[in-house]
Amino acid sequence: MSGYYHDVGSRRYRFESLKTLMACATPERSGDQLAGIAAPDSETRAAAQLALAEVPLTRFLEEMLVPYEDDEVTRLIVDSHDQAAFARVGHMSVGEFRNYLLSHEVDSNALAALSAGLTPEMVAAVAKLMRLQDLVLVARKCRVVTAFRNTIGLEGRLSTRLQPNHPTDHPTGIAASILDGLLYGNGDAVIGINPATDSTGAVVTLLKMLDDIISHYGIPTQSCVLTHVTTAIEAINRGAPTDLVFQSIAGTQAANQGFGIDLAVLREGREAALSLKRGTVGNNVMYFETGQGSALSANAHHDVDQQTLEARAYAVAREFSPLLVNTVVGFIGPEYLFNGKQITRAGLEDHFCGKLLGVPMGCDVCYTNHAEADQDDMDALLTLLGAAGCNYVMGIPGSDDIMLNYQTTSFHDALYVREVLGLRAAPEFEAWLERMAITNRQGRIIVDQHLPAPFAHALTRA
């Protein structure tokens, strides 16, 4: 077969390659337009989706979007593909695959058994044919559970990363945001700092600080300093108490080179973290962040659309059995996701694709001030992700990250979505919150003027 086409009336829409077809079938977004690969108009996009629906899933094993010879991510995808798991859907087209995923017969066990047989390109393709409700409904059926010092991703649970960033890493500023977050019931996914300085010495200091706080209050959670994997390895070598090793990752080898990493160094980072044996209920030691547009911004996109490349980043992630993976969906700016509508769709696509591939997806529901988006857009995406069974979101004081200059979800936002959707914190963390008299049995915050004793004590030292 050479090329793909669909007829609309007397007009034949032709797409010369699978990657052209995929790009044209992608719902409108500014990043693909910036790359010059988006459908030129709405009818072309719809025709591309109709053509894509007819493409057999097996085609994705034959026609590579990024060449096998040039790219270790493609090699990872192809070489680790599980034919036996794929067999259940191997006869289907992309359109039939959508119907299959939506059917009542397909439950979380079926999806878990399928994930090793799916490639990111297949999952990205079916996402392009889905509405938001499809992305929610199917993702909700997926369960990807991980553990370190608590258990994340169980049904009916929504965790949060407590993100106590401070522009100068001032210990009082960091401690104040941690206190705020804990007393608002946040922090079960991780207490994770983006450091202002990337020096190994500062990273070691921050890791010790977080470790001391977690030990002192007996908090069933893990810490992370979001620094480059090589810095994390160096910190481990210097004896830093490291729970999770972090790295930003992308869907092509060249984009990962732009981050200064390859698969080998990620493997090295994971082994370093595992060697410390610090997990108590599990051994998932990696934390990854991703986001549509990262490959294009590194000029490493091979003319492939950004949603497909994002799904390929999840193939990188799943190789390392991470505890946490989240797309930072609105962070990169309006040249990749222009407005609230594009951010919302991308967040749900990313969550869906990650979950289907067996990745423990969370989402940084966020936007920058030069995007056409506001708090209402974030509320909508947060609520949809809650309904979709998202593993975790961010938690930050008042939605305002004073260090990274963007808005993400607040501690209060997590309480909102837990309340309206009946979601709860990770079980070990939830028990701690109750024990500390931060929440009641319904999971509601009960902290008033009289703080729980250990925190009242702390405040006298401030």
Added chain:
Amino acid sequence: MTDHPAGKDASDTVTDNPWRQLSEHTDARIGLGRAGGSLPTAPHLAFQLAHAQARDAVHLPLDTEQMMDALNARFDQVVRLHSRAGDRGEYLRRPDLGRQLDEKSLEQLSAMNVEQCDLSIAVVDGLSARAIHEHAATLLDHLIPGVESRGWSVGPVALVEQGRVAIGDPIGEVLGAHMGLVLIGERPGLSSPDSLGVYFTWQPQNGRRDSERNCISNIRPRGQSFESAAKLILYLLDEASRREVSGVELKDDSVVDSELGDGSQGNFLLPRNQRS
């Protein structure tokens, strides 16, 4: 205005947070209190105001008249330029166009027949014209004496509309500049709609990578002071003149004042004897 402005949550349905006092140590929005589990009206509306200010900063057009006056008062030669991004909408969608001069600007600049200069300076709206309006002239006043005392020649100073950081490259190239400074309005944060950034590039020319630049960020009254920013810029210029490089080879790409110390100072969450 009513008797009960939204700024007061006087009713007992709002639970205040006793740790609110800590906000004197951080700009983070801590201790906001809660109505049920939700944000009370006052902090909610305070956030909306801050977002409105940041949004307005992004879309505020550069006051070219005011800025040309300010630059003409300080420099012999000033030139007004425009990127290839036609308007703010195109600027936001097409960062590539914001890095290039439009044809007219290129011609204008070439016609000035400057063969070389020690330093080119571009003042660029970026994502916050407000930062330029409020802080560019002040920063230049802190900088100029140091530049003059070193005897460096300054090329025509460019005021650029709809520009990104890298627009300093074609400007520096045409002017044959040894060193290039770009003063640019930074992406507005919620609490910093007026933040100015300065980027330094050794031998600016088309095709320079971001890793070949040094950045001094967050220059504003409540952030990095003008005095310390000017000092840092002169330090970078001196070092670059000596070593003929910029970017990561010169110094870490961003210069941050760390207050971390050994991590124990001010960490009230731990008793003093348990801080490692």
